[in-house]
Amino acid sequence: MMRVERTIKYDADRVKGFGKEIMNVPGCEQLSNCIQCGTCSGVCPLSIYMDYTPRQVMALTRADFKNEVLRSHTIWLCASCYACAVECPREIRITDIMYELKQRAIQEGIYPKHFPIPVLAREFSQMVLKNGRITELLLVLRLFLKTNWRAALGNWRMGLDLLKTGRLSLRTEKIEQRAELARMLAAVDGKGGTR
Amino acid sequence: MKYSYFPGCSLKGLGRAYEESLLPVMQHLGVELEELPDWNCCGATAYMAVDEGKACVLAARNLALVENSGRQQLLAPCAACYLVLNKTKHYMQDFPAMKDTVDRALSAVGLRYRGNIAVRHPLDVLLNDVGLDAIKQKVLKPLDGLKVAPYYGCQVVRPYATFDDQHNPTTMDRLLETLGATVVRYPLKTKCCGGSLTGTVPEAGLRLVYILHSEAKKRGADCLATVCPLCQFNLDAYHAGLSRQYGPVLVPAVYFTQLMGLAFGLPVQQLGLNRSAIPFRRRPATVAEPTHQAAPAGITPGA
Numbered sequence: 466m467m468r469v470e471r472t473i474k475y476d477a478d479r480v481k482g483f484g485k486e487i488m489n490v491p492g493c494e495q496l497s498n499c500i501q502c503g504t505c506s507g508v509c510p511l512s513i514y515m516d517y518t519p520r521q522v523m524a525l526t527r528a529d530f531k532n533e534v535l536r537s538h539t540i541w542l543c544a545s546c547y548a549c550a551v552e553c554p555r556e557i558r559i560t561d562i563m564y565e566l567k568q569r570a571i572q573e574g575i576y577p578k579h580f581p582i583p584v585l586a587r588e589f590s591q592m593v594l595k596n597g598r599i600t601e602l603l604l605v606l607r608l609f610l611k612t613n614w615r616a617a618l619g620n621w622r623m624g625l626d627l628l629k630t631g632r633l634s635l636r637t638e639k640i641e642q643r644a645e646l647a648r649m650l651a652a653v654d655g656k657g658g659t660r
Numbered sequence: 661m662k663y664s665y666f667p668g669c670s671l672k673g674l675g676r677a678y679e680e681s682l683l684p685v686m687q688h689l690g691v692e693l694e695e696l697p698d699w700n701c702c703g704a705t706a707y708m709a710v711d712e713g714k715a716c717v718l719a720a721r722n723l724a725l726v727e728n729s730g731r732q733q734l735l736a737p738c739a740a741c742y743l744v745l746n747k748t749k750h751y752m753q754d755f756p757a758m759k760d761t762v763d764r765a766l767s768a769v770g771l772r773y774r775g776n777i778a779v780r781h782p783l784d785v786l787l788n789d790v791g792l793d794a795i796k797q798k799v800l801k802p803l804d805g806l807k808v809a810p811y812y813g814c815q816v817v818r819p820y821a822t823f824d825d826q827h828n829p830t831t832m833d834r835l836l837e838t839l840g841a842t843v844v845r846y847p848l849k850t851k852c853c854g855g856s857l858t859g860t861v862p863e864a865g866l867r868l869v870y871i872l873h874s875e876a877k878k879r880g881a882d883c884l885a886t887v888c889p890l891c892q893f894n895l896d897a898y899h900a901g902l903s904r905q906y907g908p909v910l911v912p913a914v915y916f917t918q919l920m921g922l923a924f925g926l927p928v929q930q931l932g933l934n935r936s937a938i939p940f941r942r943r944p945a946t947v948a949e950p951t952h953q954a955a956p957a958g959i960t961p962g963a
Contacts, residue, residue: 491755510852514864542864545705546814546852551826560819567709581860589706593718597700599669605859622900626937632674641698645769649721652768653713653761 480531487526487569493562498555499523505549505559515539519549519559526566535570539563541582581612594650597640602633661789663780664731665693666722668741668889669701674897675738675889677932681917682737682782684926688798689790693735696725702741705855712751716758717765719748724766724773734779737917739888743815745779750820781816782917783831783887784823792838800925802840806942808919809846809881809911810836811872813891817850826850832916836885839923844879848872853894862901869894870902876911883940884913899938912940 488496506518517525517539525534534540540563549559567586570576576583588607592599609617627633640646671679686693699722701707703715723745726734736742752759752775766772786795810832817829824831829850833843853872857865872895876884886892895913902910914936921931922942933940 491757492751510854510868511857511864514861542857542861544814544852544855544857545708546855547818548814548850548852551818564708564712568712571710582856583709585856585860586706586709589704590710590714593701593703593707599673599701599704601669601673608859623897623937626897626900627674630935630937632676632935634673638669638672640700642769646700646718646721649717649765649769649771650714652765653711653717 474530474533478532479529481529483529483531484527487562487565490565492558493565495555495557496523496527496562499527499557500555502554504552504554505557508548508552509543510546510548511542511544515542519543519563522566523557523559523562526562532575534566535573535575536577538577538580540566540570541576541580543567579612581608584608584611594647595643596637597643597646598638600635600638602627602635603637661690661785662692662694662731663733663735663785664726664729665695666699666702666726666734666736666741666745667695668699668736668738670738670740670889670893674893677935678737678889678892678915678917680930680932680935681915681921684930685917685920685924686782688924688926689786689794691785691790694729694731696722696729696734699725702736702738702744704740704744708744713758713761715744716748716751716762719744720752720762720766720773721771723748723777723779724771726777727774728771732776732778733785734777735782735785736779737782737887738890739781739813739815740890742779742781743820746820749775749777749779781821781823781887783816783835784821786835787831788823792834795835795920796838799839799923801923803836803919803923803942804840806841806919807844807880807882808836808841809844809876809879809884810849810916811846811876811884811886811891811895811913812849813886813888814850814852814855816887832885832887835916836919839919841919841923844876844881846876846879846881848875853888853891855890855894858894858898865894866898866902866905869898870906870909873902873911874906874909877909881911883919884911885916885919886913887916896937910938912936912938914940 503520506512506520512518517537522539543563547560585608703718707715812829817826836843854865854868892913918931
């Protein structure tokens with residue numbers, strides 16, 4: 466069925482205080498200086514795939530449009546190439562703001578559920594927590610299982626290449642001090658702001 | 661010269677050809693590398709999206725282990741490891757709350773990071789510690805006639821690197837020229853390869869990879885030289901899908917350390933060149949264009 470949605474935002478859509486919250490995170494303060502020049506969107510190699518451009522995300526965040534920002538694909542399409550951050554004439558750490566928004570979206574459980582990127586981030590962190598290291602192929606297989614197992618079959622050619630070039634190893638990489646690592650990471654829990 | 665060595669997960673996995681070529685090349689130059697015992701994953705870009713505090717703790721454990729080992733220099737060849745380890749150093753310096761979080765987590769297991777480790781990329785060490793003169797002396801088989809597109813990608817030069825320019829890095833260009841290669845002009849040298857988007861959103865990720873290939877091809881490059889395991893994987897492993905979608909635009913992607921090994925005359929089998937899906941074959945010298953051409957009549961040489 467066709468979904469009809471309002472294309473402009475009302476004042477009532479805002480979540481008052483969200484912009485302030487983000488700008489209070491150390492490293493995100495410069496957001497208040499954004500002049501909406503659009504340099505970030507211009508240099509971003511992925512902005513053409515985004516629902517909101519980086520410039521729009523900056524404006525929406527500052528103007529308290531929390532739900533629009535946290536549900537957007539934009540924050541997940543950011544590949545952390547830092548092109549925007551080094552070009553921004555107002556020295557806004559845009560990449561780090563994107564990271565902050567990704568964390569909020571995961572914490573609040575409102576990221577696009579079957580979008581593979583947040584799933585990858587979650588699977589990645591769980592594997593590190595368990596083993597201390599990443600076994601790349603196992604991670605990729607888990608990602609495919611959780612999102613689109615048919616895609617794994619579509620990549621049979623790559624599997625064959627990896628086998629031929631001696632890179633298809635599924636031996637789990639682990640560190641010795643896994644208990645130590647778990648205790649360390651547990652010590653971070655229970656504390657809110659970290660940056 | 662002694663360095664602690666942080667391979668990272670990729671250099672033990674899909675990017676093992678990077679380690680296979682890096683180690684003999686460094687040894688050949690007299691650079692001593694000691695793998696950091698029981699190092700853990702740096703967290704890469706994925707962990708930063710889940711929990712920045714924990715991401716920094718993960719990275720800081722490695723820095724603390726280096727300090728315990730008595731070393732002061734840490735070599736991190738993977739671009740993501742290099743960025744995250746440096747980012748953690750910056751966050752601990754810039755944000756007191758982050759420093760508290762990391763200090764508390766490390767002290768829970770009796771570790772401490774005092775802030776004294778320099779995280780270095782091999783390009784930095786090769787140009788600034790070893791020096792191009794010393795490298796030139798080791799070149800036995802110059803890469804004459806080989807046209808290389810130098811591809812740095814994002815995270816080695818942005819935003820924390822201090823050893824090269826963010827917009828137009830040249831360390832690898834100069835290194836490749838020292839090896840005798842011809843460096844082609846490659847304006848996309850710091851453009852993003854798509855990172856993990858090649859797997860998660862192929863429509864967007866693979867297009868970026870295609871653009872890198874087609875530009876290298878257009879510039880007449882025989883190969884792309886990379887400094888990052890994810891860049892190399894993206895440029896190499898998706899060749900079947902890329903060719904299907906875009907036609908014959910692909911250029912072999914090799915690690916700069918593999919080219920160094922070739923120029924040093926190290927045994928080819930030891931350089932991991934068999935790990936690439938797009939085969940890289942050194943053009944035989946007989947095919948190389950003659951360097952001394954007679955000047956056409958009517959034109960004064962050097963005019």
